[in-house]
Amino acid sequence: MSEPIVAGVAESDLIETPDRSWLDNAAIATVRALEDADLTLEEVDGVAVAGGDDYMPALLLSEYLDLDEPSFLEGTEIGGSSFEHFCGHVADAMARDRADVVVIAYGSTSRTGSGRDRSLEVDHPVESFVRPTGLFRPPGAYAMAARRHMHEYGTTEEQLAEVAVSTREWAALNPKAEHRDPITVDDVLDSRPIAEPFNMYDCCLVSDGGGAVVLVSEEKARELGVPEISVAGVASTTTHRGDVSEMPDMTTTGAAVTGPKAFKQAGITHDDVDVAQLYDSFTYTALVTLEDLGFCEKGEGGQFVEDGATAPGGELPMNTQGGGLSYCHPGHFGVFVLIEAARQLRGDYTGQRQVDGAEVAVAHGTGGLLSSSSTVVLRREA
Amino acid sequence: MTGDVEDRREEWEGPVPVPNGANADFWAATLEGELLYQRCAECGTSQLYPRAVCTGCGAVDPAFEVSEGTGTVYTYTVCHIPGEPGFKDRTPYVVANVELTEGPRLLALVDCEPDEIEVGAPVGVTFWQVTDEAALPVFELR
Ligand SMILES: [Zn+2]
Numbered sequence: 025m026s027e028p029i030v031a032g033v034a035e036s037d038l039i040e041t042p043d044r045s046w047l048d049n050a051a052i053a054t055v056r057a058l059e060d061a062d063l064t065l066e067e068v069d070g071v072a073v074a075g076g077d078d079y080m081p082a083l084l085l086s087e088y089l090d091l092d093e094p095s096f097l098e099g100t101e102i103g104g105s106s107f108e109h110f111c112g113h114v115a116d117a118m119a120r121d122r123a124d125v126v127v128i129a130y131g132s133t134s135r136t137g138s139g140r141d142r143s144l145e146v147d148h149p150v151e152s153f154v155r156p157t158g159l160f161r162p163p164g165a166y167a168m169a170a171r172r173h174m175h176e177y178g179t180t181e182e183q184l185a186e187v188a189v190s191t192r193e194w195a196a197l198n199p200k201a202e203h204r205d206p207i208t209v210d211d212v213l214d215s216r217p218i219a220e221p222f223n224m225y226d227c228c229l230v231s232d233g234g235g236a237v238v239l240v241s242e243e244k245a246r247e248l249g250v251p252e253i254s255v256a257g258v259a260s261t262t263t264h265r266g267d268v269s270e271m272p273d274m275t276t277t278g279a280a281v282t283g284p285k286a287f288k289q290a291g292i293t294h295d296d297v298d299v300a301q302l303y304d305s306f307t308y309t310a311l312v313t314l315e316d317l318g319f320c321e322k323g324e325g326g327q328f329v330e331d332g333a334t335a336p337g338g339e340l341p342m343n344t345q346g347g348g349l350s351y352c353h354p355g356h357f358g359v360f361v362l363i364e365a366a367r368q369l370r371g372d373y374t375g376q377r378q379v380d381g382a383e384v385a386v387a388h389g390t391g392g393l394l395s396s397s398s399t400v401v402l403r404r405e406a
Numbered sequence: 407m408t409g410d411v412e413d414r415r416e417e418w419e420g421p422v423p424v425p426n427g428a429n430a431d432f433w434a435a436t437l438e439g440e441l442l443y444q445r446c447a448e449c450g451t452s453q454l455y456p457r458a459v460c461t462g463c464g465a466v467d468p469a470f471e472v473s474e475g476t477g478t479v480y481t482y483t484v485c486h487i488p489g490e491p492g493f494k495d496r497t498p499y500v501v502a503n504v505e506l507t508e509g510p511r512l513l514a515l516v517d518c519e520p521d522e523i524e525v526g527a528p529v530g531v532t533f534w535q536v537t538d539e540a541a542l543p544v545f546e547l548r
Contacts, residue, residue, distance in 0.1 A: 149426055149427060150455055152424050152540075153423075153454075153512070155420075156422060156423055156490075156536065156542050157501050157514055158485060158488065158496065161489060163487075168503055169481070171481045171482060217484075217486040219484065219487065220484035220498075220520070267455065269503055269511040274481060274503075
């Protein structure tokens with residue numbers, strides 16, 4: 025079975041880009057990712073965009089880059105996991121010879137721009153049940169799920185904080201990360217309260233920036249001679265959208281469904297996974313995703329992170345670029361988990377920053393208010 | 407009647423419900439102090455928010471019933487940052503996900519101090535009328 029190959033990845037400038045639009049950032053990331061793949065704009069025949077401030081983002085980016093009759097167009101908006109979701113559609117298209125070079129792109133000005141993720145504020149009857157409560161979204165919604173998890177499983181605020189602490193240890197190794205100074209559990213607990221049980225350091229950054237991933241067919245990859253990092257498994261699902269009351273069980277996310285499917289498609293078990301890039305919009309997001317993907321028993325995510333499993337030197341290196349908590353988070357973080365997963369498999373880094381001999385990576389996106397889940401398994405072919 | 411209705415139209419500065427479609431009956435009832443939910447006569451599924459179809463069997467326009475207005479706190483958060491216009495002076499305030507005795511869950515303000523609430527706490531509904539068209543279900547600890 026033909027699988028898409030990750031031929032190139034890149035970020036735009038990150039953190040603050042006051043003179044750029046979301047589209048500029050998406051386009052800059054795209055051309056850098058193409059350069060990384062040794063490809064040109066002329067060779068692109070597919071575009072997949074989400075999160076941009078336009079309701080026809082694939083058309084807009086195609087126009088902006090003056091693409092020549094692209095045949096694959098994708099703009100499905102399922103929040104931060106859209107980019108993982110795209111990987112499955114790209115695989116289907118490539119299996120049917122409908123595309124050879126597809127760019128998955130994202131751009132944002134969440135920090136310095138005026139339009140902060142307006143997609144969360146669409147007018148919908150459901151909003152009449154949510155907005156008048158004053159719930160601060162997204163943090164309050166994730167916080168309610170975390171509170172329920174604490175109630176059911178005894179997870180503590182200290183354990184949630186542990187996710188931020190270990191993530192910061194990874195960020196310290198990444199020159200592109202916004203925050204690199206070490207923090208302690210007490211620092212997290214003492215930081216400004218946002219939506220209990222979350223304090224400021226439980227919450228992701230708000231950044232500008234963009235990212236892009238270039239997927240090519242196996243045939244094209246051989247032509248290019250790039251390392252064969254294949255999309256070996258993909259699965260997506262959703263549990264609810266704007267009202268967390270509709271989430272069937274606040275302590276279990278869609279990752280419990282997408283993880284097993286993606287693992288099965290890739291023919292891997294948890295023991296095969298060398299590195300995990302798991303969406304961390306909040307400390308709880310990463311913790312519950314670890315459980316739902318099966319890296320530890322349900323309810324034991326707190327203990328898992330407390331024991332250092334995900335920190336540098338741990339058995340499951342997680343969010344090795346520093347994650348949304350310390351590296352950057354321009355709104356739809358899902359594109360960045362793919363980028364880092366690919367870089368670890370290519371062996372782009374040195375020293376402690378590089379996970380030794382990484383061959384299998386899991387990239388997981390979460391979107392909305394714990395609403396969508398998409399899991400991608402990337403594998404470096406021998 | 408499920409709960410008292412307090413007129414807060416003068417002081418409310420937050421967002422207000424927009425009654426429309428399947429929601430219209432729900433919001434109209436709040437003005438009378440009644441908390442409605444839908445229960446399908448075909449398959450027994452209970453649901454909120456109101457919809458034009460039953461999520462259990464697909465029956466169109468499942469009937470409304472009046473909730474007892476009681477339930478328990480499934481989970482909650484204390485907002486220290488206002489999530490909407492008009493909430494600035496309220497911080498910190500409690501927003502809970504309330505599991506109604508009849509089954510459906512509902513997001514709502516809980517009128518209590520942050521340190522008084524806990525998961526599992528029993529609550530009962532009251533209403534704050536915020537426009538001519540709707541009153542918000544707001545819960546109190548019982
Ligand atoms: Zn039914």
